[in-house]
Amino acid sequence: MGFLFYSAPHAQDRPQDEALVVGAKKFTESVILGEMAVQLIRRSGVAAKYQRELGGTRLLWKALLTGEIDLYPEYSGTLIHEIFAGLPIADLAQLDVVLANAGVHMTQQLGFNNTYILGMRKTHAADLGINKISDLIAHPELRLGFSNEFMQRGDGWPGLRGRYRLPHKNVRGLDHDLAYRGLASGALDVIDLYSTDAEIDYYRLRPLEDDLGHFPAYYAVYLYRAELAAHHPDIVAKLKQLEGRIDNAAMRGMNARVKIERQPEAAVAAAFLQEALALDAQIKPDTTFTRFIRNSREHLALVLLSLSAAILVAIPLGILSAKRQGAGRLILAITGVLQTIPSLALFVFMIPLLGIGAPPAIAALFLYSLLPIVRNTYSGLHDIPAAIRESAIAIGLPAGARLLKVELPLATRSILAGIKTSAVINVGTATLGALIGAGGYGQPILTGIRLDDMGLILEGAIPAAVLALLVQGMFDLIERFILPRSLRYC
Amino acid sequence: MLRLKNVTRHFAGRPAVRDFTQEINAASTTVLLGPSGCGKSTILRLIIGLLEADSGEIYFQDSLISQANVADLRPRIGYVIQDGGLFPHLSAKSNVSLMARHLNWDTDRINARLEGLSRLVHLPLDLLDRFPSELSGGQRQRVSLMRALMLDPDLLLLDEPLAALDPMIRYELQQDLKGIFKEMHKTVVLVTHDIAEAAYLGDDILLMRAGRLVQRGSMQALLEAPAEPFVEQFIRAQRDPAKAIAKAPAKGMGESL
Numbered sequence: 001m002g003f004l005f006y007s008a009p010h011a012q013d014r015p016q017d018e019a020l021v022v023g024a025k026k027f028t029e030s031v032i033l034g035e036m037a038v039q040l041i042r043r044s045g046v047a048a049k050y051q052r053e054l055g056g057t058r059l060l061w062k063a064l065l066t067g068e069i070d071l072y073p074e075y076s077g078t079l080i081h082e083i084f085a086g087l088p089i090a091d092l093a094q095l096d097v098v099l100a101n102a103g104v105h106m107t108q109q110l111g112f113n114n115t116y117i118l119g120m121r122k123t124h125a126a127d128l129g130i131n132k133i134s135d136l137i138a139h140p141e142l143r144l145g146f147s148n149e150f151m152q153r154g155d156g157w158p159g160l161r162g163r164y165r166l167p168h169k170n171v172r173g174l175d176h177d178l179a180y181r182g183l184a185s186g187a188l189d190v191i192d193l194y195s196t197d198a199e200i201d202y203y204r205l206r207p208l209e210d211d212l213g214h215f216p217a218y219y220a221v222y223l224y225r226a227e228l229a230a231h232h233p234d235i236v237a238k239l240k241q242l243e244g245r246i247d248n249a250a251m252r253g254m255n256a257r258v259k260i261e262r263q264p265e266a267a268v269a270a271a272f273l274q275e276a277l278a279l280d281a282q283i284k285p286d287t288t289f290t291r292f293i294r295n296s297r298e299h300l301a302l303v304l305l306s307l308s309a310a311i312l313v314a315i316p317l318g319i320l321s322a323k324r325q326g327a328g329r330l331i332l333a334i335t336g337v338l339q340t341i342p343s344l345a346l347f348v349f350m351i352p353l354l355g356i357g358a359p360p361a362i363a364a365l366f367l368y369s370l371l372p373i374v375r376n377t378y379s380g381l382h383d384i385p386a387a388i389r390e391s392a393i394a395i396g397l398p399a400g401a402r403l404l405k406v407e408l409p410l411a412t413r414s415i416l417a418g419i420k421t422s423a424v425i426n427v428g429t430a431t432l433g434a435l436i437g438a439g440g441y442g443q444p445i446l447t448g449i450r451l452d453d454m455g456l457i458l459e460g461a462i463p464a465a466v467l468a469l470l471v472q473g474m475f476d477l478i479e480r481f482i483l484p485r486s487l488r489y490c
Numbered sequence: 491m492l493r494l495k496n497v498t499r500h501f502a503g504r505p506a507v508r509d510f511t512q513e514i515n516a517a518s519t520t521v522l523l524g525p526s527g528c529g530k531s532t533i534l535r536l537i538i539g540l541l542e543a544d545s546g547e548i549y550f551q552d553s554l555i556s557q558a559n560v561a562d563l564r565p566r567i568g569y570v571i572q573d574g575g576l577f578p579h580l581s582a583k584s585n586v587s588l589m590a591r592h593l594n595w596d597t598d599r600i601n602a603r604l605e606g607l608s609r610l611v612h613l614p615l616d617l618l619d620r621f622p623s624e625l626s627g628g629q630r631q632r633v634s635l636m637r638a639l640m641l642d643p644d645l646l647l648l649d650e651p652l653a654a655l656d657p658m659i660r661y662e663l664q665q666d667l668k669g670i671f672k673e674m675h676k677t678v679v680l681v682t683h684d685i686a687e688a689a690y691l692g693d694d695i696l697l698m699r700a701g702r703l704v705q706r707g708s709m710q711a712l713l714e715a716p717a718e719p720f721v722e723q724f725i726r727a728q729r730d731p732a733k734a735i736a737k738a739p740a741k742g743m744g745e746s747l
Contacts, residue, residue, distance in 0.1 A: 391575030394538050395589045395637060396564035405588060409579045484579050486621035 019047035020232070023060045023072035026053040026435075028258050028265070028450060029114065029196060029220075029251065033073035035269035037222060040238040043279060051356065053446045055435035057082060059351060063437075064104060068355045070228050071239070074106075075114060077218035092219070103226045105236075108243035109219035112251045114196045116150065116215045118208045120189060125206035132209035133164055136190065140167040145188035147176040155216060156192070163214045195248050198256035207248075220246070245276050259451055288459065291444065296463065299440035302358060302430045303471070306365035307423055314370045314422075315415065318377020319403065328378060335371040343368060343429045347436050361433035361440075368429055369422040376418025380411025412483055420475045427468040431460060441467075491516035491677050492537065492645060497546030499532055506532045508701040510546070519671050519678040521692030523685065525724065529701040530681045534647045537679075538569050551644065565589065568638030568646040572653050574630045576622040582633045583618040586640050593641075607636040610673065612666055628659040635670075648680045652687065664690055685709075685728055697721060 020041050024034030031052050041048040051069055054060050061083055063069045079099070080089045089095050092109065099106050118133055125131070128139060136142065150156040151173040160166065174182065182188040184203050193200060195207060222239050229236050254272060257263045264286065273279045317335070321328030341349070346367060350360030384407060392406040408415075434442030441460040448456030492514035499507045507529040514520050522530035535541040537548055539560030548555045550563055576585050586607070587600050595603075608615045613632040622630055631651055638646060651667075652660045668691055671678055682688055688695050689709040697704045697712060705717040716722040 387571060387573060387575040388577060390540050391569075391571070391577070393540060394564060394567075394569040394575075396561065396641075397589060397592060398561060401592050405592070406577055406579075410577070412579075484581075484621065486623050487579050 019049045020071075020228070020235070021049045021051055021069040023054055023063060023069035023437075024050070024052045025057065025060060025072075026055060026446060026450060028198075028255055030073050031265050031450075032254050032258060032269050033110070033220060033222075035265045036242065036273060037071055037073070037239060039266070039269055039273060040242075040279075041232075041235055044232070044235050044238060046232065046235065051437040053434060053443065053450070054356065054437050055348075059348075059356060059436065062351070063356045064223060064225060065102060066355055067225060067227070068357065071222055071224035073220055074223045075218040075220055076109065077115065077216045079223075081216060099223070100226075105224055105226055105229055107222045107224075107239055109221050110242055111220075111244045111246045112196055112248040113217050113219050114194055114248075114251070115210075115218045116156070116192055117195045117210060118190055119183070119193045119200060119205040120208065121183060121186075122204045122206045124189065125208070130206075130208065132211040133160075133214075134211050135208070136166055136168070137164065140169070142168060142170075142189040143187070144168050144171040144190045145174050145179045145182050146171065146192045147179060148173045150192040155214070160214055163212055196251040196255055198252060198259040200252055201256050202260055220251075241277055246272070250276075262451070262453070292459070292463065295439065295441050295443055295460065296467075298358070298433075298438065298443075299427075299430055299464070299467065302361055302365060302433055302438055302440055303423070303426050303467070306362045306430075307369055307419075307426050309362075309366045310369035310373060310422060310426075311419060313366075314373035314418075315377050317370070318374045318415070318418075319381065319408075321374060321378040322381035331374060332378065335374050338367045339371040344432055344435070347432055351436060356437040358433070358438045360436055361430065361438035365426050365430055365433075369426050372421040372425070373415065373418040376414045376421075377411060380414030380418075381407055383414070384410050409484075410487070413479070413487060416475055416479045420472050423471040423475065424468045427464060427471055431464055491551065492679070493549040494533070495547045495549070497533070497536060497543050497548060499529075499536060499541060499543050501532075505701050507536070507543075510701070510703065512696060512703060512706070514677065514679060515694060516677045517675050518693040519680060519691055520694045520696065521688040522679065522681045522696050522698060523683065523688045523692075524698035524704075525683060527700075528698040530698050531649050532701075534569070534649050534679065534681055537645075538564065538567055538647060565593075565641045566644050568641075568643040570631070570634045570638045570646075570648045570651045572650045573627075574622070574634035576630055576634055576637070578622055581619055581621055582625065582636075585622065585633060586618070586636045588637075590640055603640060604636075607639055610639070610670055611635050626659075627655050628663055631655065631663065632666075639674075644677060646674075646676050646678045648678065650681055650683070653682070653684070660687075667691060685725055697724065699724075 022034050022037045022041070024030040034050060034052055038048045038050045051063075054063070057074075057078055060069065060072050060074075064072060076092055076095060079095055084095070084098055087098060089098060092106075096106055118136075120130060128135075130136065130139070144157075146157050151171075153159075157171065161168075172188075179188065179191040180199050180203055183191050183205070190208075193205070193207070199205070200207060222242075224236065224239070250272070254268050257268045258265055266286065314335075317331050321331045338346075343364070346364045347361060350363045354360040354363055388406070388410070389402075392402045397405065430438075430440055431442035431445055433440050434446050441464040443460065444456045445460035448454065448458075448460065494510055494512050494514075497507055497510045498505065506527075510529070510533065522533060524530050532541065536543050537550070537555065539555065539557065542557060550567070553559065553563070555563060576582070577588070580588065583604065586604060587595075590600050590603065604618065605615065608618065611632040613629060613636065617625065617629060618633070622633070625633065635651070652663055655663065664687055671691070680688075680691060692709065694706065695709055695712060696706045699720055705712055705721050712721055712725060716725075
């Protein structure tokens with residue numbers, strides 16, 4: 001339970017008048033629910049910042065504990081079985097108590113239960129008169145196709161078969177998306193699904209009732225910090241208006257409007273708030289252009305800060321490596337190891353130290369940018385011919401002047417090449433920053449992957465590629481400007 | 491002026507200079523002559539402090555050269571190496587004036603000195619705006635000489651300065667060097683393996699072999715009274731072009747060069 005004592009010192013004392021921060025996981029339903037909270041906060045006249053598509057439950061939970069986010073949508077099943085796994089929590093009331101100990105409050109559940117269910121084609125189910133899972137016992141001839149995870153999980157097929165005493169022999173494990181298509185084409189009769197999947201309506205499926213209550217409940221709730229209740233009771237009251245208001249069909253409909261009809265999450269959330277709470281939310285639709293400007297600003301900030309810090313640190317390290325053999329071996333080894341850490345892992349390692357958002361992304365990008373510059377500074381200095389190095393000594397220049405007037409100018413080409421390599425890696429890797437809330441060109445890429453929308457993916461990928469080329473071109477220009485003509489083409 | 495006392499230096503266990511004790515005369519040209527690997531270049535590098543002696547002492551104007559003071563002595567010593575060691579990123583002018591600028595000489599003083607040196611080494615001033623890569627080998631060595639002389643040193647060390655040049659250029663530069671040495675009245679130590687060059691430029695010749703002095707004196711003395719057979723062997727190991735043709739009439743001219 002170590003995470004209960006977890007704290008990031010910087011985040012605790014955020015001033016009250018600052019914007020509230022709403023988090024969301026990286027799947028559509030969570031993004032829609034987060035969007036609703038954002039709109040409710042803004043309607044109360046309080047500024048809200050939306051950290052959407054953060055990379056994982058743990059990340060959000062920790063960010064909530066440290067106060068980097070003020071609230072986010074979560075599921076009761078995730079809290080009980082994942083975050084508080086090992087604690088005996090029987091119901092939502094007990095969960096409330098455990099949460100309160102961590103300084104976190106929870107709304108009542110919002111009205112839907114996004115858990116595993118089984119589904120059939122509507123027409124097929126009607127023909128056979130099947131409404132609930134128990135009804136399957138009478139039809140052992142049905143062909144079952146389950147996602148691989150469902151086949152493995154204890155509460156998946158093995159548990160389900162035992163609980164209902166299902167007689168079916170024809171059971172296959174396959175990819176979830178393929179299962180939908182198999183069902184639609186008639187190759188399969190029963191598949192597993194999440195109860196709020198947008199595809200349920202799209203493929204005209206009939207969810208079968210879990211009449212023995214086998215699957216754990218995944219009720220959606222909002223988690224929020226105790227301080228929010230103290231400082232913004234009106235906002236908490238507004239959130240609580242959503243309790244019990246979103247049923248499975250409503251959530252499924254909203255998921256479908258985003259995933260299948262491609263409506264923006266903000267519009268879908270606003271429409272629901274208007275319909276359910278009669279709140280006419282004034283949402284500013286995010287145009288492609290404003291999104292592009294925001295992503296560019298965030299991405300540039302990540303790249304410029306991390307790269308300039310890396311240049312300032314790596315060149316002296318490279319000089320030290322070239323001058324002191326022992327230190328050099330150590331420095332090159334350490335920066336080399338940093339480079340071998342998979343970039344996503346490096347981003348995640350920074351979270352306990354720096355929380356979420358731009359700071360940990362900048363720190364990770366900084367570490368990632370060191371090696372090419374250190375190595376090229378080292379080799380640029382190391383490769384200066386002995387005759388030239390010795391001439392500088394022999395004419396009487398002291399060490400500092402030798403470095404500044406002779407050695408560094410001669411290593412400039414190599415150092416600039418290192419910086420260029422770092423810059424290109426940096427621009428590309430910065431797209432991962434979106435996973436930890438740093439925004440940038442990674443944001444449309446993440447959303448595009450989530451919605452299977454190639455246009456959105458390109459909205460992030462193309463500017464990132466162009467930026468990499470621009471940065472490279474900029475350093476080519478710098479090189480032309482600062483290198484004397486005698487060194488340019490050697 | 492310059493005194494070496496029991497100087498010994500090894501490279502990877504092999505002695506390069508052994509127990510070498512000699513005094514170099516002021517205001518004359520001393521030539522260190524000998525085959526490759528005889529230790530003559532090592533002696534120059536020991537004097538300028540690019541190498542440290544394993545044992546022994548070197549005195550320059552009565553001060554013992556050490557790692558502590560060699561940096562202060564270097565501005566009083568000029569050093570030229572085979573391929574010049576010019577800084578490729580600086581123009582010839584910047585190469586020559588780098589140290590003077592470091593010492594905060596004013597521009598007028600630097601320009602006056604550059605003019606004087608360009609006259610001395612016979613290098614037109616306008617060539618000084620070029621980068622080393624834009625100059626010929628001979629021009630580069632003239633620039634290198636200017637750089638060595640910029641601070642008006644008391645001692646000039648030349649390590650095979652002409653070895654990489656073609657014969658015509660070398661011939662011309664040897665003549666110029668002779669004139670320069672005469673005009674400057676400086677203490678010069680020249681390292682070469684070219685006997686004719688040693689004879690032409692040297693007032694005093696130290697013939698070395700395997701890190702030791704074999705014989706010291708004028709070329710005349712070495713020729714007339716060789717101290718050991720090696721002296722005669724080394725000095726005679728140079729082909730006379732006329733005789734080369736006579737001995738090998740069938741072969742082409744290229745062979746004899």
